[in-house]
Amino acid sequence: MNEVEKYLAEWHTLKTEEDFAAFDKKIKSEQAYRSEAELEEISRQFAEGAEKAIEKAKELIEELTIKQQLEPIIKYASLSTIAKEYFGKSKEWLYQRLNGNTVNGKPAKFTNEEKETLKAALNDISKKFQDVSISLN
Numbered sequence: 001m002n003e004v005e006k007y008l009a010e011w012h013t014l015k016t017e018e019d020f021a022a023f024d025k026k027i028k029s030e031q032a033y034r035s036e037a038e039l040e041e042i043s044r045q046f047a048e049g050a051e052k053a054i055e056k057a058k059e060l061i062e063e064l065t066i067k068q069q070l071e072p073i074i075k076y077a078s079l080s081t082i083a084k085e086y087f088g089k090s091k092e093w094l095y096q097r098l099n100g101n102t103v104n105g106k107p108a109k110f111t112n113e114e115k116e117t118l119k120a121a122l123n124d125i126s127k128k129f130q131d132v133s134i135s136l137n
Contacts, residue, residue: 004045060100063109066118067098077125086121087114 007027014020080091096108
């Protein structure tokens, strides 16, 4: 665990304003005694950690966006049927990806190929609705 990860782990345990103030004072005190090279290394670690956090946030936003986009149609289309007919999977599998559930220690998410399959499935279902609607005339 690098320095930034240690600080972050400690920061996550803080509860009160006093805890945060004490932590801030501790960090400033510790940094005052570090060499320029050590400070540069900590800055590098921080930047690396920030990049990883940004990537994770982007992935989470993308997964939440998929779920939000499906929200208006979920009551009209069976996710169980979509999972079985288009993916060959269970409805639980589909819900895990929609909800970002942890599977085998990692958040479940759609691969790019699975996103394309979902898009094709929705287009196919849309066409089926349109065909039925037209045939009612």
